Amino acid sequence: MASRPRGSRLRRTVLAVLVTASVAVPVTGAARPAAVAAPVPPVLTPLRAATPAALADRYAANREAIWAAERMAADRGHQWRAGMLRAMADPARHFLSFDGRDGGRATEVFGDLSQSERIAVLVPGSDTDLDRYGLLRGGSMRLQQRLGARSAVIAWLGYRTPSTVSLQALTPGRASAAAPDLRAFVRELSTAKPGARLSLVCHSYGSVVCGRAASGLEVADIILYGSAGTTADDVAALHTPATVWAGRATHDWIAHVPHTRLRLPFVTVGFGADPVSPEFGARLFAAGDGGHSDYLNARSPALENIARIVSGQTPSEAGGGA
Missing domain, CATH: 1.10.287 (Helix Hairpins)
Incomplete structure (x- = not known):
C-alpha cells in the first residue's frame, strides 16, 4: 500500500515539471530589473x-x-x-491612475472616454511593467484605432504581473490578489459611464485575473486570448452574465501548457480547463497564425475579431470564414 502514495506524488511532480517546462522553454530573457524607487502617489477620489x-x-x-x-x-x-x-x-497621454512603485501600476486611456459608447479594458499578462510597457500600449492603440470614433480602450496595468519564468506565472496567487482591484475598477467605470458597452480583453496570465474577477461583473463580454486557463472548469463556473469568448493563434506556445490544476503542499499549480476546448464552453473566434505576442498586431485576424466583439458584432469563428 505504501507504493501508491509515492506513485501519486511522482505523477504530480512530473506534471508540475511539465507545466514549468512548457512555460519556461519558449521564453528567454533576464530576470526582472531591480526595483526602482518612486514616491507614494496621490489619493484620488472615485471617478463618479x-x-x-x-x-x-x-x-x-x-x-x-x-x-x-x-x-x-x-x-x-x-x-x-x-x-x-x-x-x-x-x-x-491620459492616465486614470499611476503608481511608480514595485514595478509600476498604470491605467491609460486611448480615445475620448467622455464620448465613448464602447469601452475595452485590456488586462495584460506576465512580464508587463513600466519598463516593458510598449506591447500593452501598442496593442491598446491599435485596438482603439480599429474600433474608431466613440470608443475607448483602457490599458489596465493594475497589478504586479509575474515574471514568465517563475513559479508565480504557474499559480493563481498574483491573479487572486489583483482580482478585487480589477473588479473595483470596472464597477467605478460602470458608474462613470453607465450607458457604455464594457468588455474585458484578457491576454495570457491576464485571463487568470479576469477569471478570478468575473463573478457578478456587469460587462458585456470577457475575451480570453493566448490563455492557459482561468482556474474555472467551464464558463458556468465563472458566474458571469457576460458572453465569454476565447481565441488562440496557431503558433502560440501557450497551447502546449498542460491544462490541469495540481494541488501541491502550500500551492496549486496550473489553471485548469483549456478555454478553447469544447468542454469549457466559450464562444470561439479566429485568431490567426501568429505567436503569443502577436494578437493585437496590425492586420491580425485576432485584432479584427476582438474589435468586432467589443463593438457588439459577430466575429469570424475559429476554423470558419468571415
Whole structure:
C-alpha cells in the first residue's frame, strides 16, 4: 500500500515539471530589473462621472505623479525608467491612475472616454511593467484605432504581473490578489459611464485575473486570448452574465501548457480547463497564425475579431470564414 502514495506524488511532480517546462522553454530573457524607487502617489477620489472636466482633473493629477516619479528615478540613476516616465508625462497621454512603485501600476486611456459608447479594458499578462510597457500600449492603440470614433480602450496595468519564468506565472496567487482591484475598477467605470458597452480583453496570465474577477461583473463580454486557463472548469463556473469568448493563434506556445490544476503542499499549480476546448464552453473566434505576442498586431485576424466583439458584432469563428 505504501507504493501508491509515492506513485501519486511522482505523477504530480512530473506534471508540475511539465507545466514549468512548457512555460519556461519558449521564453528567454533576464530576470526582472531591480526595483526602482518612486514616491507614494496621490489619493484620488472615485471617478463618479466621466465628464471632460472630471477627466481633465484626473489626468492632470496623474501627470504630476508621473513627473514626481521621473524626478526620483533620474536622481537615483535609473535613466531607462526616467525616460519611460518622461514619455508617459506627455500632455497628449491620459492616465486614470499611476503608481511608480514595485514595478509600476498604470491605467491609460486611448480615445475620448467622455464620448465613448464602447469601452475595452485590456488586462495584460506576465512580464508587463513600466519598463516593458510598449506591447500593452501598442496593442491598446491599435485596438482603439480599429474600433474608431466613440470608443475607448483602457490599458489596465493594475497589478504586479509575474515574471514568465517563475513559479508565480504557474499559480493563481498574483491573479487572486489583483482580482478585487480589477473588479473595483470596472464597477467605478460602470458608474462613470453607465450607458457604455464594457468588455474585458484578457491576454495570457491576464485571463487568470479576469477569471478570478468575473463573478457578478456587469460587462458585456470577457475575451480570453493566448490563455492557459482561468482556474474555472467551464464558463458556468465563472458566474458571469457576460458572453465569454476565447481565441488562440496557431503558433502560440501557450497551447502546449498542460491544462490541469495540481494541488501541491502550500500551492496549486496550473489553471485548469483549456478555454478553447469544447468542454469549457466559450464562444470561439479566429485568431490567426501568429505567436503569443502577436494578437493585437496590425492586420491580425485576432485584432479584427476582438474589435468586432467589443463593438457588439459577430466575429469570424475559429476554423470558419468571415
